[in-house]
Amino acid sequence: xxYLHPPRLEALARDYAVGTLRGxxxxxxxRVLRDAPQARRVVxxxxxxxxxxxxxxxxxxxxxAVWAHIETRLFGQTTPAPALQQGATSWWGRWLPVGPRSGxxxxxxxxxxxxxxxxxxxxxxxxxxxxxxxxLEAAGPGLPAAYVGIxxxxxxxxxxxxxxxxxxxxxxxxxxxPAYQLPAGQVARLxxxxxxxxxxxxxxxxxxxxxxxxxxxxxxxxxxFAKVDRLAVxxxxxxxxxxxxxxxxxxxEGPCAKLW
Amino acid sequence: xxxxxxxxxxxxxLTSPAPYLxxxxxxxxxxxxxxxxxxxxNEPTDDLAQLLSRIALRxxxxxxxxxxxxxxxxxxxxxxxxxxxEQAEEVLxxxxxxxxxxxxxxxxxxxxxxxxxxxxxxxxAIDGLRAHREEMARTHALDDDTIDLPADPTTEPPQLLAAxxxxxxxxxxxxxxxxxQRQAVALAYYRGxxxxxxxxxxxxxxxxxxxxxxxxLDKLKTCLGDDPAAEGAA
Numbered sequence: 001x002x003y004l005h006p007p008r009l010e011a012l013a014r015d016y017a018v019g020t021l022r023g024x025x026x027x028x029x030x031r032v033l034r035d036a037p038q039a040r041r042v043v044x045x046x047x048x049x050x051x052x053x054x055x056x057x058x059x060x061x062x063x064x065a066v067w068a069h070i071e072t073r074l075f076g077q078t079t080p081a082p083a084l085q086q087g088a089t090s091w092w093g094r095w096l097p098v099g100p101r102s103g104x105x106x107x108x109x110x111x112x113x114x115x116x117x118x119x120x121x122x123x124x125x126x127x128x129x130x131x132x133x134x135x136l137e138a139a140g141p142g143l144p145a146a147y148v149g150i151x152x153x154x155x156x157x158x159x160x161x162x163x164x165x166x167x168x169x170x171x172x173x174x175x176x177x178p179a180y181q182l183p184a185g186q187v188a189r190l191x192x193x194x195x196x197x198x199x200x201x202x203x204x205x206x207x208x209x210x211x212x213x214x215x216x217x218x219x220x221x222x223x224x225f226a227k228v229d230r231l232a233v234x235x236x237x238x239x240x241x242x243x244x245x246x247x248x249x250x251x252x253e254g255p256c257a258k259l260w
Numbered sequence: 261x262x263x264x265x266x267x268x269x270x271x272x273x274l275t276s277p278a279p280y281l282x283x284x285x286x287x288x289x290x291x292x293x294x295x296x297x298x299x300x301x302n303e304p305t306d307d308l309a310q311l312l313s314r315i316a317l318r319x320x321x322x323x324x325x326x327x328x329x330x331x332x333x334x335x336x337x338x339x340x341x342x343x344x345x346e347q348a349e350e351v352l353x354x355x356x357x358x359x360x361x362x363x364x365x366x367x368x369x370x371x372x373x374x375x376x377x378x379x380x381x382x383x384x385a386i387d388g389l390r391a392h393r394e395e396m397a398r399t400h401a402l403d404d405d406t407i408d409l410p411a412d413p414t415t416e417p418p419q420l421l422a423a424x425x426x427x428x429x430x431x432x433x434x435x436x437x438x439x440x441q442r443q444a445v446a447l448a449y450y451r452g453x454x455x456x457x458x459x460x461x462x463x464x465x466x467x468x469x470x471x472x473x474x475x476x477l478d479k480l481k482t483c484l485g486d487d488p489a490a491e492g493a494a
Contacts, residue, residue: 014477018445019386019452020470044370049484051375053449056423058415059332060339066349067327070356075320178361181318211316211364 003032009042017046074178145172147221149231149256159252160206160233162190164221171217175209182208186235190215191246192256193230200246206233231256308373309366316364323360330374331356334381340417341385341452343407351384358384386452417446433483437476444469445476 003009015021016029033039146166153159161174171190182188188208191200203224207213217224232253234246308329314322331352338355339348358380366376413419421442425434434442440462447458459469 011474014474014481018448018473018477019382020448020455020458020473022454041370046481047379048371048375049481050449051372051378052428052484053421053424054333054337054378056420056427057333057336057340057450058412059336060345060348061332062335062349062352066331066335066353067324069353070327070360073353073357074360211361 003029004036004039009039013039013042013046017043017050076179145259147225147256147258149254151231151233151252151254153252158254160254162215162231162256164217164225166222168221169217169219171203171215171221172212173206173209173215174212180209183235185238187238188233188251189236189242189246191232191234191250192224192228193232194227195229196227200232201228202242202244203231205242225256225258228256230254309368312359312363312366312368312373312376315360316366323356326359327356330377333374334377337378338381338385339409340450341382342388343409345408347388348385351381351388354388355380355384382452417450418443420450421446428484430480430483434479437479438472440464441472441476441479444472445480448473448477 145163147164149162151160164171188206190203204215232250234248311322311326338351342348447453459466
């Protein structure tokens with residue numbers, strides 16, 4: 001089915017924007033949106049129209065606890081009350097060994113890495129609309145990520161999620177701990193380590209985060225990652241030329257897998 | 261597809277509080293449910309966009325301010341879909357976590373900030389509603405007792421749609437829409453209902469309801485003018 005046929009796209013965009021497009025059809029269209037800027041523009045035009053209907057909706061002040069929970073989740077400040085906490089953890093927060101729910105580090109890490117890889121595919125395939133619209137992932141021809149790496153810090157907390165499409169030239173990076181900030185004057189450099197050992201191969205400089213970002217690969221992902229099973233990040237001085245090998249201990253490292 | 265110009269804002273006629281909102285101290289204000297003042301519409305669009313760009317730079321004060329300015333309106337939107345305050349507050353929480361994480365991806369050329377925020381909240385609420393219903397269906401029948409959205413005949417979906425149409429000055433243009441068509445659009449937008457539930461609510465065949473929603477929305481598009489960038493001037 002050609003989703004981009006103008007009358008069909010218009011109808012799908014309308015139904016998607018108002019919310020009547022549901023279930024599998026909604027997810028399918030979200031994948032189209034992720035890859036087709038022209039489809040996003042039609043949806044955005046509809047959302048712009050419909051948002052004008054929202055203006056008359058009576059406001060209702062949220063309880064103070066809502067803001068407290070948001071701050072706790074993002075910045076880890078206060079102790080959340082259990083009532084709202086339940087069921088409100090983000091989808092990856094439930095699985096990755098980060099945050100207050102971390103179990104024993106070893107088991108948590110293994111579970112986190114496995115679940116993270118699965119969820120990374122899920123996130124890229126079934127990317128929710130708010131993520132699709134903000135362009136989290138570089139557009140590709142409707143394919144899920146082929147390579148996924150999850151890098152954890154010395155304490156076993158997942159810190160960086162890296163993913164790339166097959167033959168992609170872009171690595172999508174997500175810092176998984178929103179509160180983490182790079183030390184001033186330093187940049188995070190990504191290294192790939194081959195299955196047969198040997199020196200770490202420089203991949204590039206990570207976006208500073210903490211939001212999602214991308215890293216331009218020096219070659220197609222296939223050429224770089226096909227024989228790589230681990231990724232690592234080291235903090236290097238920002239004012240020095242990119243080193244050929246890591247000069248600092250790794251900030252985080254973890255497995256890199258080819259998913260398909 | 262016409263290009264979408266930057267700095268799309270709510271047109272001026274929407275920035276002043278609507279007269280029917282200037283109600284005195286009613287039961288809702290006493291219970292702190294509705295806020296008579298609606299800071300979101302009085303806040304110039306650019307301010308919200310600036311807040312978002314500061315949030316992208318990890319400015320927590322800007323984040324708190326955005327929350328103060330928009331959370332009441334956004335909770336109102338979510339509550340109408342979930343019908344349950346606690347669920348709506350969870351939606352709001354998820355949405356603001358997402359805003360903090362993705363503020364850098366907000367592009368003011370594409371949407372005005374409030375539209376962007378409403379989309380995040382509506383999508384979360386609609387997705388959450390589906391998950392909630394599936395869970396309820398597994399455990400027990402959908403329990404109407406937990407619905408806590410105050411019933412008020414003036415804020416039922418059809419009345420909200422009528423108020424919007426009046427406020428946007430579209431009465432004449434939308435006059436050709438029948439009452440059921442309007443009801444179907446109102447239930448789809450304000451309640452986030454799928455076609456099937458709209459059909460149940462209105463006791464109409466599914467195909468008819470789909471056509472009502474389609475015709476209603478297409479009419480809205482025609483009345484607003486095809487190019488959303490031009491709407492502010494319309």
